[in-house]
Amino acid sequence: MTHMHVAGAIHADVSSPGPQWLERPADVNALDASLWSDTTFRGSDGALVTGGMPVTTALAETGSPVYLLDEADFRRRARDFRTAFAGWDVYYAGKAFLTRTIARWVAEEELFLDVCSGGELRTALLAGFPAERIGMHGNNKSSDELAAGLQAGVGRIIVDSLDEIGRIERLCELHGWHARVMVRVTPGVEAHTHEYIATAHEDQKFGFSITNGQAMVAMVRCHYSPQITLIGVHSHIGSQIFDTGGFEVAARRTMKLMAQFRDATGELLPDLDLGGGFGIAYTSDDSPSTPDELSSNLREIVALEARAHSMPVPRMSIEPGRAIVGPSTMAVYTVGTVKPVDLESGAQRVYVSVDGGMSDNIRPALYAAEYSAALANRASHASPVLCRVVGKHCEGGDILVHDVFLPSDIRPGDLVAVPASGAYSRAMASNYNHTPRPPVVAVREGSLTTLLRRETLDDLLALDVGE
């Protein structure tokens, strides 16, 4: 069955039912609280409110598109991890999103910080983040990056190759520095997540394999190095993981390795880090665990394994990134065009093009990540229609939200907000099609603080030093 269209008209009554997991909402204006930050709700005039401010007011100030970060929500999630994991060290994973202000909040909330590049390290140090509370990651840290970390006195470097261990030794010897090191191991876990973000199976770039003996080789090498103090073992199984089974296997294998190391060398390593990767809700179909649930699961597993190997429970740490910053932030875009298309089934889908896209959120294109969205500047009495929110880039896969029901009267000039956009969106943004990257603005109690300003075309053109 095909339909005749008046330009732009939407046949709401024949909209596709959407994918199975996506229910046609009874009320298209309702927000699923599990997807939005703590302070977000639909105000009495129909516009979304976040951090005590209508998004329409925020956008009048910031321009579009923008990432609005709910500061109270970010701090609350950081605190929830710290409280639930009391006695463990919680490292905020800066790769998810890091600015100087964020580093300051992380310090104020008494978390530690995981950085994975010289740029993240510099950002943290510029913010005055205490170096001894920083852990430094990376599978190919340059000598310059290692030197910056060693000179600053970072609390630990998580080593990922024998080449890196050699590099650290040479730097320490040359400058009289000393390194506190953890060995990143690959426990051979198949984490249930997208293959690009699973990091504990054998055939990938991170870590030393426990199975083939490389992990023990690296540990022994560090143990006997005069420039290095080996403090423990690190495992990170992947990201956006819901099932604690993977952590259980990782804890079992890493603690067995620590026991074998003790038996071989007589030294009991004090530290074990189980990494980050705790999943969040991007759509109503996702049901993540709370920090309390994660904590009691992990504590139980670790206590069990410690007993099994007659060792004390190590000094434990974790590295959540997404679970702290992801839900705190919504991306807000302005609708530019609305175009209904007919599907083979005879149903219809509406393509809603916005003023951002894969340059500010690559995750749907890269990992087939699902998101949700809502009309943000007003409420609507129109019936829900199946939409696809797409960007403005010259790429068919430039999709922000594959499937979402929005009101059928959605039109150019409307604002669309995408929740759970705080992690790995702006942090992974590019300038594809010479697109300046959007700002990130914190909202709290009705006032705005810019964390990252909007990039301008002049910023981009300044890089182009040709004639």
Ligand SMILES: Cc1ncc(COP(=O)(O)O)c(C=O)c1O
């Ligand atoms: C070593 C390490 N720690 C922590 C994280 C943070 O992961 P997430 O943001 O999923 O918690 C990552 C990213 O996957 C990582 O590679």
Ligand SMILES: N[C@@H](CCCC[NH3+])C(=O)O
């Ligand atoms: N960037 C990934 C997560 C992996 C990042 C850290 N190892 C994502 O957006 O889901």
